[in-house]
Amino acid sequence: MTTYLVTGGCGFIGINLVRALTQRGEFVRILDNLSTGKKDDAKLPGIDLQIGDIRDLGAVTKACEGVDKVVHLAAHTRVVDSVENPQVNFEINAIGTVNVLRACRSASVKKMIFASTGGAILGEQEPPVHEGMVPRPVSPYGASKLAGEAYCSAFHGSYGLNTVMLRFSNVYGPYSYHKGSVVAQFFRDLMQKKPLVVYGDGLQTRDFLYVDDLVEAILLADSIDTPGEAFQIASGRETSIRGLCETIRKVIPGLKFDVRYELARKGEIQRNYASIEKARRMLGYTPKTKLDDGLKSTWQWFLSFLGEPLHNR
Template sequence: MKVLITGGAGFIGSHLVDRLVQSPEYEIIILDNLLRGRLEHIAHHRHNPRVSFVHGDVRRYGDVLDAMRGCQLVYHLAAQTRIMASVARVDTCFETNVIGTFNVLKAAHHLEISKVVFTSSGEVYGEPRHLPVDETHPLKSKNPYGASKVAAEVYCQVFQETHHLPIAVLRLSHVYGPRDTERVIPVWIRNALRGKDLIVFGGEQVIDLVWVDQVVEALLRVTSIPNLSDPINIGHGKGVPILRLARRILELTNSTSQLVLQPPRAAEVVRYEPRVERMRTLLNLHPPEDALEYLPTLVTAWREIL
Protein backbone atom coordinates (compact mmCIF):
# COMPACT_ATOMS: atom_id res chain seq x y z
CA MET A 1 0.00 0.00 0.00
CA LYS A 2 1.31 3.42 -0.94
CA VAL A 3 0.73 6.01 1.80
CA LEU A 4 1.09 9.79 1.78
CA ILE A 5 1.86 11.59 5.05
CA THR A 6 1.60 15.35 4.86
CA GLY A 7 3.77 16.90 7.54
CA GLY A 8 5.68 13.63 7.75
CA ALA A 9 8.92 15.31 8.84
CA GLY A 10 7.17 16.95 11.78
CA PHE A 11 6.75 15.88 15.39
CA ILE A 12 3.82 13.44 15.08
CA GLY A 13 4.31 12.70 11.40
CA SER A 14 7.85 11.42 11.81
CA HIS A 15 6.76 9.04 14.57
CA LEU A 16 4.04 7.75 12.24
CA VAL A 17 6.68 7.16 9.56
CA ASP A 18 8.71 5.16 12.09
CA ARG A 19 5.75 2.89 12.77
CA LEU A 20 4.62 2.41 9.19
CA VAL A 21 8.09 1.58 7.95
CA GLN A 22 8.15 -1.42 10.28
CA SER A 23 5.53 -3.09 8.04
CA PRO A 24 7.01 -4.17 4.69
CA GLU A 25 3.70 -3.75 2.87
CA TYR A 26 3.85 0.07 3.09
CA GLU A 27 5.51 2.46 0.67
CA ILE A 28 5.63 5.89 2.32
CA ILE A 29 5.63 9.31 0.68
CA ILE A 30 6.42 12.25 2.97
CA LEU A 31 5.27 15.72 1.93
CA ASP A 32 6.68 18.53 4.07
CA ASN A 33 7.68 22.16 3.52
CA LEU A 34 10.23 21.97 6.37
CA LEU A 35 9.05 25.20 7.96
CA ARG A 36 8.57 23.26 11.19
CA GLY A 37 9.38 19.74 10.12
CA ARG A 38 13.00 18.66 10.15
CA LEU A 39 14.91 16.32 7.89
CA GLU A 40 16.78 15.03 10.94
CA HIS A 41 13.50 13.48 12.17
CA ILE A 42 13.43 11.16 9.17
CA ALA A 43 17.16 10.97 8.39
CA HIS A 44 17.39 7.36 9.60
CA HIS A 45 15.06 6.37 6.73
CA ARG A 46 16.99 8.09 3.95
CA HIS A 47 18.41 4.83 2.58
CA ASN A 48 15.12 2.95 2.78
CA PRO A 49 13.74 2.49 -0.78
CA ARG A 50 10.19 2.39 0.63
CA VAL A 51 10.42 5.94 2.02
CA SER A 52 10.42 8.99 -0.26
CA PHE A 53 10.59 12.65 0.72
CA VAL A 54 8.92 15.42 -1.29
CA HIS A 55 9.76 19.01 -0.42
CA GLY A 56 6.40 20.63 -1.04
CA ASP A 57 3.60 22.62 0.54
CA VAL A 58 -0.04 21.68 1.14
CA ARG A 59 -0.92 25.29 0.31
CA ARG A 60 -0.03 24.50 -3.31
CA TYR A 61 -2.52 22.14 -4.91
CA GLY A 62 -0.03 20.94 -7.53
CA ASP A 63 2.40 19.81 -4.84
CA VAL A 64 -0.33 17.83 -3.10
CA LEU A 65 -1.67 16.25 -6.28
CA ASP A 66 1.76 15.17 -7.49
CA ALA A 67 2.74 13.68 -4.13
CA MET A 68 -0.57 11.83 -3.80
CA ARG A 69 -0.56 10.09 -7.17
CA GLY A 70 -0.63 6.33 -6.81
CA CYS A 71 -1.47 6.40 -3.10
CA GLN A 72 -4.33 4.51 -1.48
CA LEU A 73 -4.18 6.08 2.00
CA VAL A 74 -3.51 9.67 3.08
CA TYR A 75 -2.61 10.89 6.55
CA HIS A 76 -3.08 14.66 6.62
CA LEU A 77 -1.00 15.96 9.52
CA ALA A 78 0.52 19.09 7.99
CA ALA A 79 -0.68 22.11 9.96
CA GLN A 80 0.25 25.28 11.78
CA THR A 81 -0.50 24.07 15.30
CA ARG A 82 0.76 26.66 17.77
CA ILE A 83 -2.00 28.74 19.32
CA MET A 84 -0.14 31.98 19.89
CA ALA A 85 1.50 31.75 16.46
CA SER A 86 -1.99 31.46 14.97
CA VAL A 87 -2.89 34.74 16.67
CA ALA A 88 0.26 36.48 15.44
CA ARG A 89 0.09 35.06 11.91
CA VAL A 90 -3.56 34.40 11.27
CA ASP A 91 -3.15 34.38 7.48
CA THR A 92 -0.54 31.62 7.59
CA CYS A 93 -2.75 29.60 9.93
CA PHE A 94 -5.75 29.90 7.59
CA GLU A 95 -3.78 29.16 4.45
CA THR A 96 -2.05 26.11 5.90
CA ASN A 97 -4.88 24.58 7.90
CA VAL A 98 -7.92 25.45 5.79
CA ILE A 99 -6.66 25.87 2.24
CA GLY A 100 -4.13 23.09 2.80
CA THR A 101 -6.82 20.70 4.00
CA PHE A 102 -9.09 21.65 1.09
CA ASN A 103 -6.25 20.90 -1.33
CA VAL A 104 -5.71 17.48 0.27
CA LEU A 105 -9.41 16.63 0.09
CA LYS A 106 -9.74 17.89 -3.48
CA ALA A 107 -6.77 15.83 -4.63
CA ALA A 108 -7.97 12.77 -2.70
CA HIS A 109 -11.37 12.99 -4.40
CA HIS A 110 -9.81 13.49 -7.82
CA LEU A 111 -7.47 10.50 -7.36
CA GLU A 112 -10.14 8.31 -5.71
CA ILE A 113 -8.13 7.74 -2.54
CA SER A 114 -9.43 4.88 -0.39
CA LYS A 115 -9.20 6.81 2.89
CA VAL A 116 -8.06 10.11 4.36
CA VAL A 117 -7.18 10.44 8.05
CA PHE A 118 -7.29 14.03 9.27
CA THR A 119 -5.81 15.22 12.57
CA SER A 120 -8.01 17.89 14.12
CA SER A 121 -7.75 19.26 17.65
CA GLY A 122 -9.58 19.61 20.94
CA GLU A 123 -9.21 23.36 20.33
CA VAL A 124 -12.31 23.15 18.12
CA TYR A 125 -14.48 23.13 21.26
CA GLY A 126 -13.18 26.37 22.73
CA GLU A 127 -13.99 26.98 26.40
CA PRO A 128 -16.11 23.93 27.30
CA ARG A 129 -19.69 24.31 28.48
CA HIS A 130 -19.32 21.09 30.45
CA LEU A 131 -16.67 18.53 31.35
CA PRO A 132 -15.72 16.04 30.16
CA VAL A 133 -16.14 17.19 26.57
CA ASP A 134 -17.69 14.61 24.25
CA GLU A 135 -17.64 14.72 20.46
CA THR A 136 -21.15 16.23 20.28
CA HIS A 137 -20.09 19.35 22.22
CA PRO A 138 -20.69 22.55 20.20
CA LEU A 139 -17.70 23.79 18.23
CA LYS A 140 -16.89 27.29 19.45
CA SER A 141 -13.17 27.79 19.07
CA LYS A 142 -11.38 30.46 21.07
CA ASN A 143 -8.44 31.17 18.76
CA PRO A 144 -7.55 31.18 15.05
CA TYR A 145 -5.97 27.74 15.28
CA GLY A 146 -9.16 26.18 16.64
CA ALA A 147 -11.24 28.07 14.09
CA SER A 148 -9.08 26.76 11.25
CA LYS A 149 -9.61 23.20 12.44
CA VAL A 150 -13.37 23.75 12.65
CA ALA A 151 -13.38 24.98 9.06
CA ALA A 152 -11.23 22.05 7.96
CA GLU A 153 -13.57 19.60 9.68
CA VAL A 154 -16.54 21.13 7.89
CA TYR A 155 -14.80 20.60 4.56
CA CYS A 156 -14.14 17.00 5.57
CA GLN A 157 -17.84 16.56 6.27
CA VAL A 158 -18.76 18.09 2.92
CA PHE A 159 -16.39 15.82 1.00
CA GLN A 160 -17.71 12.83 2.91
CA GLU A 161 -21.34 13.60 2.18
CA THR A 162 -21.09 15.13 -1.29
CA HIS A 163 -18.27 13.11 -2.82
CA HIS A 164 -18.43 9.98 -0.61
CA LEU A 165 -14.76 10.36 0.25
CA PRO A 166 -13.95 8.11 3.26
CA ILE A 167 -12.48 10.36 5.96
CA ALA A 168 -11.62 9.75 9.61
CA VAL A 169 -11.26 12.77 11.90
CA LEU A 170 -9.25 12.53 15.12
CA ARG A 171 -9.44 15.41 17.61
CA LEU A 172 -6.11 15.37 19.39
CA SER A 173 -5.44 16.67 22.87
CA HIS A 174 -2.07 18.21 23.79
CA VAL A 175 0.42 15.70 22.36
CA TYR A 176 3.84 15.36 23.98
CA GLY A 177 6.89 13.27 23.22
CA PRO A 178 10.34 13.26 21.58
CA ARG A 179 10.99 15.61 18.62
CA ASP A 180 8.56 18.26 19.86
CA THR A 181 10.52 21.44 20.48
CA GLU A 182 8.19 24.42 20.51
CA ARG A 183 5.31 23.78 22.90
CA VAL A 184 5.08 24.17 26.63
CA ILE A 185 6.55 20.83 27.79
CA PRO A 186 9.79 20.89 25.76
CA VAL A 187 10.24 24.61 26.46
CA TRP A 188 9.86 24.07 30.20
CA ILE A 189 12.14 21.02 30.23
CA ARG A 190 14.87 22.93 28.38
CA ASN A 191 14.54 25.92 30.70
CA ALA A 192 14.54 23.73 33.81
CA LEU A 193 17.69 21.89 32.70
CA ARG A 194 19.38 25.23 31.98
CA GLY A 195 18.29 26.86 35.22
CA LYS A 196 15.99 29.37 33.52
CA ASP A 197 12.61 30.47 34.85
CA LEU A 198 9.46 28.61 33.81
CA ILE A 199 6.94 31.19 32.64
CA VAL A 200 3.34 30.28 33.49
CA PHE A 201 0.59 32.31 31.86
CA GLY A 202 -2.40 32.42 34.18
CA GLY A 203 -1.76 29.31 36.23
CA GLU A 204 -5.38 28.14 36.33
CA GLN A 205 -5.24 26.04 33.18
CA VAL A 206 -5.96 22.34 33.10
CA ILE A 207 -4.73 20.57 29.96
CA ASP A 208 -5.25 17.06 28.64
CA LEU A 209 -2.02 15.31 27.71
CA VAL A 210 -1.50 12.36 25.38
CA TRP A 211 1.77 10.58 24.61
CA VAL A 212 2.76 10.62 20.93
CA ASP A 213 2.86 6.81 20.65
CA GLN A 214 -0.83 6.63 21.63
CA VAL A 215 -1.65 9.12 18.89
CA VAL A 216 0.28 7.07 16.34
CA GLU A 217 -1.57 3.96 17.46
CA ALA A 218 -4.87 5.77 16.98
CA LEU A 219 -3.82 6.84 13.48
CA LEU A 220 -3.04 3.25 12.58
CA ARG A 221 -6.15 1.69 14.08
CA VAL A 222 -8.67 4.15 12.69
CA THR A 223 -7.90 3.10 9.12
CA SER A 224 -9.60 -0.26 9.71
CA ILE A 225 -12.94 1.28 10.72
CA PRO A 226 -15.29 1.64 7.72
CA ASN A 227 -17.89 4.38 7.35
CA LEU A 228 -16.65 6.48 10.28
CA SER A 229 -18.77 9.62 10.04
CA ASP A 230 -18.10 11.21 13.44
CA PRO A 231 -14.85 12.50 14.97
CA ILE A 232 -13.04 10.74 17.81
CA ASN A 233 -11.38 12.47 20.75
CA ILE A 234 -7.83 11.22 21.26
CA GLY A 235 -6.50 12.04 24.71
CA HIS A 236 -6.17 10.94 28.30
CA GLY A 237 -9.49 12.09 29.71
CA LYS A 238 -8.15 13.40 33.02
CA GLY A 239 -6.76 16.90 32.82
CA VAL A 240 -3.46 17.94 34.39
CA PRO A 241 -3.30 21.31 36.21
CA ILE A 242 -0.63 23.40 34.53
CA LEU A 243 1.11 24.16 37.82
CA ARG A 244 1.28 20.44 38.65
CA LEU A 245 2.95 19.86 35.29
CA ALA A 246 5.46 22.65 35.90
CA ARG A 247 6.33 21.40 39.40
CA ARG A 248 6.70 17.84 38.12
CA ILE A 249 9.20 19.02 35.51
CA LEU A 250 11.18 20.89 38.17
CA GLU A 251 11.19 17.75 40.31
CA LEU A 252 12.32 15.45 37.50
CA THR A 253 15.09 17.80 36.41
CA ASN A 254 16.24 18.60 39.95
CA SER A 255 16.11 22.20 38.82
CA THR A 256 16.46 25.36 40.88
CA SER A 257 14.44 27.28 38.28
CA GLN A 258 11.57 29.40 39.52
CA LEU A 259 7.93 29.47 38.42
CA VAL A 260 7.05 32.95 37.24
CA LEU A 261 3.36 33.75 36.88
CA GLN A 262 2.28 36.06 34.08
CA PRO A 263 -1.25 37.27 33.19
CA PRO A 264 -3.37 34.71 31.30
CA ARG A 265 -3.53 34.88 27.51
CA ALA A 266 -7.02 35.36 26.12
CA ALA A 267 -6.53 32.92 23.24
CA GLU A 268 -5.86 29.95 25.52
CA VAL A 269 -8.56 27.60 26.80
CA VAL A 270 -8.58 27.50 30.61
CA ARG A 271 -9.75 23.92 31.12
CA TYR A 272 -10.10 20.98 28.77
CA GLU A 273 -10.86 17.37 29.63
CA PRO A 274 -12.22 15.19 26.80
CA ARG A 275 -14.51 12.23 27.06
CA VAL A 276 -12.58 9.36 25.47
CA GLU A 277 -15.15 6.54 25.47
CA ARG A 278 -15.29 6.48 21.66
CA MET A 279 -11.51 6.11 21.56
CA ARG A 280 -11.67 3.25 24.03
CA THR A 281 -14.56 1.49 22.31
CA LEU A 282 -13.82 2.02 18.61
CA LEU A 283 -10.02 1.93 18.71
CA ASN A 284 -9.52 -0.24 21.81
CA LEU A 285 -7.08 2.34 23.10
CA HIS A 286 -6.75 2.82 26.85
CA PRO A 287 -4.58 5.61 28.25
CA PRO A 288 -2.31 5.01 31.26
CA GLU A 289 -3.57 5.88 34.72
CA ASP A 290 -1.17 8.83 34.96
CA ALA A 291 -1.10 11.23 32.03
CA LEU A 292 2.47 12.17 33.01
CA GLU A 293 3.72 8.57 33.01
CA TYR A 294 6.11 9.19 30.13
CA LEU A 295 7.42 12.55 31.32
CA PRO A 296 10.55 11.01 32.94
CA THR A 297 11.40 9.37 29.61
CA LEU A 298 11.14 12.72 27.87
CA VAL A 299 13.28 14.48 30.46
CA THR A 300 15.96 11.80 30.03
CA ALA A 301 15.87 12.31 26.26
CA TRP A 302 16.36 16.07 26.66
CA ARG A 303 19.28 15.54 29.06
CA GLU A 304 21.04 13.60 26.32
CA ILE A 305 20.47 16.39 23.79
CA LEU A 306 21.45 19.42 25.87
Protein backbone atom coordinates in the same frame (compact mmCIF):
# COMPACT_ATOMS: atom_id res chain seq x y z
CA MET B 1 2.24 -3.28 1.78
CA THR B 2 0.14 -0.11 1.93
CA THR B 3 1.39 3.22 0.58
CA TYR B 4 0.81 6.12 2.97
CA LEU B 5 1.18 9.83 2.41
CA VAL B 6 1.90 11.67 5.66
CA THR B 7 1.62 15.44 5.19
CA GLY B 8 3.73 17.22 7.79
CA GLY B 9 5.65 13.94 8.25
CA CYS B 10 8.84 15.78 9.28
CA GLY B 11 7.11 17.35 12.30
CA PHE B 12 6.80 16.11 15.88
CA ILE B 13 3.79 13.81 15.49
CA GLY B 14 4.73 13.05 11.87
CA ILE B 15 8.14 11.59 12.70
CA ASN B 16 6.70 9.39 15.44
CA LEU B 17 3.97 8.14 13.09
CA VAL B 18 6.31 7.62 10.13
CA ARG B 19 8.65 5.54 12.34
CA ALA B 20 5.73 3.37 13.47
CA LEU B 21 4.50 2.87 9.89
CA THR B 22 7.94 1.95 8.54
CA GLN B 23 8.44 -0.47 11.46
CA ARG B 24 5.29 -2.22 10.27
CA GLY B 25 6.84 -2.50 6.81
CA GLU B 26 4.57 0.08 5.12
CA PHE B 27 5.74 2.36 2.33
CA VAL B 28 5.68 6.02 3.39
CA ARG B 29 5.81 9.23 1.41
CA ILE B 30 6.04 12.57 3.19
CA LEU B 31 4.93 15.96 1.91
CA ASP B 32 6.41 18.73 4.05
CA ASN B 33 7.55 22.30 3.45
CA LEU B 34 10.07 22.05 6.33
CA SER B 35 8.73 25.24 7.93
CA THR B 36 9.01 23.62 11.37
CA GLY B 37 9.83 19.99 10.54
CA LYS B 38 13.41 18.78 10.08
CA LYS B 39 14.52 16.80 7.04
CA ASP B 40 17.19 14.89 9.00
CA ASP B 41 14.62 13.42 11.38
CA ALA B 42 12.83 11.81 8.42
CA LYS B 43 16.01 10.22 7.03
CA LEU B 44 14.80 6.67 7.37
CA PRO B 45 15.35 3.88 4.86
CA GLY B 46 12.71 3.74 2.14
CA ILE B 47 11.02 7.09 2.89
CA ASP B 48 10.04 9.17 -0.12
CA LEU B 49 10.34 12.79 1.05
CA GLN B 50 8.70 15.36 -1.21
CA ILE B 51 9.35 18.93 -0.24
CA GLY B 52 6.31 21.03 -1.03
CA ASP B 53 3.49 23.09 0.39
CA ILE B 54 -0.10 21.98 0.98
CA ARG B 55 -1.24 25.40 -0.26
CA ASP B 56 0.02 24.27 -3.70
CA LEU B 57 -2.63 21.96 -5.19
CA GLY B 58 -0.16 20.73 -7.85
CA ALA B 59 2.33 19.58 -5.19
CA VAL B 60 -0.39 17.85 -3.17
CA THR B 61 -1.83 16.14 -6.28
CA LYS B 62 1.63 14.84 -7.21
CA ALA B 63 2.22 13.60 -3.65
CA CYS B 64 -1.09 11.68 -3.68
CA GLU B 65 -0.29 9.75 -6.87
CA GLY B 66 -0.33 5.99 -6.21
CA VAL B 67 -1.15 6.50 -2.51
CA ASP B 68 -3.62 4.23 -0.64
CA LYS B 69 -4.08 6.28 2.53
CA VAL B 70 -3.33 9.81 3.70
CA VAL B 71 -2.68 11.07 7.22
CA HIS B 72 -2.96 14.84 7.02
CA LEU B 73 -0.86 16.42 9.77
CA ALA B 74 0.70 19.46 8.02
CA ALA B 75 -0.63 22.63 9.62
CA HIS B 76 -0.02 26.06 11.08
CA THR B 77 -0.15 24.74 14.63
CA ARG B 78 0.29 27.55 17.12
CA VAL B 79 -2.70 29.31 18.68
CA VAL B 80 -0.67 32.45 19.45
CA ASP B 81 0.64 32.69 15.85
CA SER B 82 -2.90 32.26 14.53
CA VAL B 83 -4.06 35.19 16.67
CA GLU B 84 -1.25 37.29 15.17
CA ASN B 85 -1.75 36.11 11.58
CA PRO B 86 -5.21 34.62 10.97
CA GLN B 87 -4.86 34.86 7.18
CA VAL B 88 -1.79 32.59 6.92
CA ASN B 89 -3.41 30.23 9.40
CA PHE B 90 -6.55 30.07 7.23
CA GLU B 91 -4.60 29.50 4.03
CA ILE B 92 -2.59 26.59 5.47
CA ASN B 93 -5.23 24.92 7.64
CA ALA B 94 -8.44 25.50 5.69
CA ILE B 95 -7.34 25.87 2.03
CA GLY B 96 -4.46 23.42 2.52
CA THR B 97 -6.91 20.82 3.87
CA VAL B 98 -9.30 21.36 0.95
CA ASN B 99 -6.33 20.82 -1.39
CA VAL B 100 -5.47 17.56 0.37
CA LEU B 101 -9.11 16.41 0.13
CA ARG B 102 -9.32 17.32 -3.58
CA ALA B 103 -6.09 15.46 -4.29
CA CYS B 104 -7.32 12.42 -2.30
CA ARG B 105 -10.48 12.37 -4.38
CA SER B 106 -8.59 12.64 -7.71
CA ALA B 107 -6.23 9.83 -6.68
CA SER B 108 -9.10 7.62 -5.34
CA VAL B 109 -7.40 7.44 -1.94
CA LYS B 110 -9.04 4.82 0.32
CA LYS B 111 -8.88 6.80 3.58
CA MET B 112 -7.93 10.28 4.75
CA ILE B 113 -7.22 10.82 8.45
CA PHE B 114 -7.33 14.46 9.54
CA ALA B 115 -5.39 15.84 12.52
CA SER B 116 -7.89 18.04 14.33
CA THR B 117 -7.83 19.41 17.85
CA GLY B 118 -10.06 18.91 20.85
CA GLY B 119 -9.69 22.05 22.93
CA ALA B 120 -9.27 24.68 20.23
CA ILE B 121 -12.30 23.84 18.08
CA LEU B 122 -14.65 23.49 21.05
CA GLY B 123 -13.53 26.62 22.93
CA GLU B 124 -14.58 27.31 26.52
CA GLN B 125 -16.90 24.43 27.47
CA GLU B 126 -17.59 22.56 30.66
CA PRO B 127 -15.16 19.61 30.56
CA PRO B 128 -14.90 16.76 29.86
CA VAL B 129 -15.32 17.83 26.23
CA HIS B 130 -16.85 15.33 23.85
CA GLU B 131 -17.94 14.92 20.23
CA GLY B 132 -21.58 15.90 20.96
CA MET B 133 -20.69 19.49 21.94
CA VAL B 134 -21.33 22.43 19.64
CA PRO B 135 -17.91 23.87 18.63
CA ARG B 136 -17.25 27.48 19.66
CA PRO B 137 -13.61 28.21 18.75
CA VAL B 138 -11.99 31.18 20.50
CA SER B 139 -8.89 31.35 18.27
CA PRO B 140 -8.31 31.49 14.49
CA TYR B 141 -6.42 28.17 14.89
CA GLY B 142 -9.55 26.52 16.34
CA ALA B 143 -11.71 28.06 13.59
CA SER B 144 -9.42 26.84 10.79
CA LYS B 145 -9.28 23.30 12.21
CA LEU B 146 -13.07 23.32 12.50
CA ALA B 147 -13.25 24.38 8.83
CA GLY B 148 -10.92 21.46 8.01
CA GLU B 149 -13.26 19.06 9.84
CA ALA B 150 -16.26 20.53 8.03
CA TYR B 151 -14.61 19.88 4.66
CA CYS B 152 -13.66 16.34 5.67
CA SER B 153 -17.30 15.73 6.56
CA ALA B 154 -18.44 17.37 3.30
CA PHE B 155 -16.07 15.34 1.12
CA HIS B 156 -17.42 12.22 2.78
CA GLY B 157 -21.02 13.38 2.28
CA SER B 158 -20.65 14.68 -1.29
CA TYR B 159 -18.07 12.34 -2.81
CA GLY B 160 -18.00 9.31 -0.51
CA LEU B 161 -14.38 9.95 0.49
CA ASN B 162 -13.54 7.88 3.60
CA THR B 163 -12.49 10.63 6.02
CA VAL B 164 -11.98 10.43 9.78
CA MET B 165 -11.24 13.36 12.08
CA LEU B 166 -9.11 12.83 15.17
CA ARG B 167 -9.23 15.62 17.74
CA PHE B 168 -5.88 15.43 19.50
CA SER B 169 -5.43 16.81 22.98
CA ASN B 170 -2.10 18.26 24.17
CA VAL B 171 0.49 15.84 22.81
CA TYR B 172 4.02 15.51 24.22
CA GLY B 173 6.97 13.20 23.67
CA PRO B 174 10.20 12.67 21.72
CA TYR B 175 10.89 14.86 18.64
CA SER B 176 8.95 17.80 20.11
CA TYR B 177 12.00 20.04 20.69
CA HIS B 178 10.72 22.77 18.32
CA LYS B 179 7.18 22.88 19.72
CA GLY B 180 5.67 25.82 21.62
CA SER B 181 3.45 23.47 23.63
CA VAL B 182 3.93 23.51 27.37
CA VAL B 183 5.90 20.30 28.02
CA ALA B 184 8.36 20.97 25.19
CA GLN B 185 8.76 24.61 26.25
CA PHE B 186 9.35 23.61 29.90
CA PHE B 187 11.92 20.96 28.97
CA ARG B 188 13.82 23.35 26.69
CA ASP B 189 13.85 25.92 29.50
CA LEU B 190 15.05 23.33 32.01
CA MET B 191 17.87 22.27 29.68
CA GLN B 192 18.95 25.91 29.54
CA LYS B 193 18.56 26.32 33.33
CA LYS B 194 15.85 28.97 32.88
CA PRO B 195 12.79 29.33 35.14
CA LEU B 196 9.53 27.83 33.90
CA VAL B 197 7.14 30.56 32.74
CA VAL B 198 3.46 29.96 33.50
CA TYR B 199 0.90 32.23 31.81
CA GLY B 200 -1.99 33.08 34.14
CA ASP B 201 -2.40 31.50 37.59
CA GLY B 202 -1.35 28.01 36.52
CA LEU B 203 -4.75 26.61 37.47
CA GLN B 204 -5.67 26.25 33.79
CA THR B 205 -5.84 22.59 32.85
CA ARG B 206 -4.88 20.47 29.85
CA ASP B 207 -5.18 16.83 28.85
CA PHE B 208 -1.63 15.59 28.21
CA LEU B 209 -1.29 12.66 25.80
CA TYR B 210 1.95 10.78 25.20
CA VAL B 211 2.77 10.60 21.50
CA ASP B 212 2.97 6.77 21.39
CA ASP B 213 -0.65 6.61 22.56
CA LEU B 214 -1.62 9.08 19.85
CA VAL B 215 0.18 7.06 17.17
CA GLU B 216 -1.68 3.98 18.41
CA ALA B 217 -4.99 5.87 17.98
CA ILE B 218 -4.07 6.88 14.41
CA LEU B 219 -3.24 3.25 13.58
CA LEU B 220 -6.57 2.11 15.05
CA ALA B 221 -8.46 4.74 13.05
CA ASP B 222 -6.59 3.49 10.01
CA SER B 223 -7.54 -0.13 10.55
CA ILE B 224 -11.20 0.33 11.57
CA ASP B 225 -13.69 1.95 9.20
CA THR B 226 -15.68 4.84 10.70
CA PRO B 227 -16.22 7.14 7.69
CA GLY B 228 -17.13 10.76 8.43
CA GLU B 229 -16.69 10.34 12.21
CA ALA B 230 -14.85 12.65 14.63
CA PHE B 231 -13.12 11.29 17.76
CA GLN B 232 -11.55 12.91 20.80
CA ILE B 233 -8.09 11.38 21.17
CA ALA B 234 -6.78 12.24 24.63
CA SER B 235 -5.71 10.73 27.92
CA GLY B 236 -9.04 11.55 29.55
CA ARG B 237 -7.17 13.09 32.54
CA GLU B 238 -7.21 16.74 33.65
CA THR B 239 -3.87 18.20 34.78
CA SER B 240 -3.27 21.80 35.81
CA ILE B 241 -0.11 23.56 34.69
CA ARG B 242 0.87 23.90 38.37
CA GLY B 243 0.31 20.14 38.69
CA LEU B 244 2.52 19.58 35.65
CA CYS B 245 5.34 21.59 37.28
CA GLU B 246 5.01 19.48 40.43
CA THR B 247 5.04 16.21 38.46
CA ILE B 248 8.19 17.34 36.66
CA ARG B 249 9.83 18.00 40.05
CA LYS B 250 8.82 14.53 41.18
CA VAL B 251 9.93 12.57 38.10
CA ILE B 252 13.25 14.37 37.61
CA PRO B 253 14.73 14.18 41.10
CA GLY B 254 17.55 16.57 41.90
CA LEU B 255 16.51 19.09 39.26
CA LYS B 256 16.10 22.55 40.85
CA PHE B 257 14.04 25.19 39.05
CA ASP B 258 11.87 28.26 39.69
CA VAL B 259 8.40 28.92 38.31
CA ARG B 260 7.58 32.48 37.15
CA TYR B 261 3.99 33.64 36.62
CA GLU B 262 3.11 36.05 33.77
CA LEU B 263 -0.11 37.49 32.30
CA ALA B 264 -2.49 35.00 30.66
CA ARG B 265 -2.35 34.89 26.84
CA LYS B 266 -5.31 35.70 24.57
CA GLY B 267 -7.16 32.90 22.75
CA GLU B 268 -6.18 30.21 25.26
CA ILE B 269 -8.88 28.30 27.09
CA GLN B 270 -8.98 27.86 30.88
CA ARG B 271 -10.00 24.24 31.43
CA ASN B 272 -9.65 21.33 29.08
CA TYR B 273 -9.80 17.59 29.24
CA ALA B 274 -11.69 15.14 27.08
CA SER B 275 -13.99 12.17 27.32
CA ILE B 276 -12.53 9.35 25.21
CA GLU B 277 -15.57 7.09 25.47
CA LYS B 278 -16.41 7.24 21.76
CA ALA B 279 -12.87 6.31 20.70
CA ARG B 280 -12.84 3.55 23.32
CA ARG B 281 -16.14 2.15 22.07
CA MET B 282 -15.70 2.47 18.30
CA LEU B 283 -11.93 2.18 17.87
CA GLY B 284 -10.97 0.11 20.91
CA TYR B 285 -8.63 2.94 21.95
CA THR B 286 -7.02 2.86 25.42
CA PRO B 287 -4.15 5.22 26.20
CA LYS B 288 -1.52 3.31 28.18
CA THR B 289 1.15 5.80 29.25
CA LYS B 290 0.94 7.46 32.68
CA LEU B 291 1.97 11.12 32.82
CA ASP B 292 4.96 10.30 35.08
CA ASP B 293 6.29 7.68 32.67
CA GLY B 294 5.66 9.80 29.56
CA LEU B 295 7.44 12.79 31.12
CA LYS B 296 10.40 10.61 32.13
CA SER B 297 10.83 9.22 28.60
CA THR B 298 10.42 12.66 27.04
CA TRP B 299 13.02 14.12 29.42
CA GLN B 300 15.42 11.27 28.58
CA TRP B 301 14.91 12.04 24.90
CA PHE B 302 15.58 15.77 25.43
CA LEU B 303 18.76 14.91 27.34
CA SER B 304 20.05 12.66 24.56
CA PHE B 305 18.92 15.01 21.80
CA LEU B 306 20.25 18.22 23.32
CA GLY B 307 23.72 16.77 23.45
CA GLU B 308 23.83 18.93 20.32
CA PRO B 309 23.18 22.67 20.73
CA LEU B 310 19.57 23.54 19.88
CA HIS B 311 20.54 26.25 17.38
CA ASN B 312 22.32 23.66 15.20
CA ARG B 313 19.05 21.91 14.39
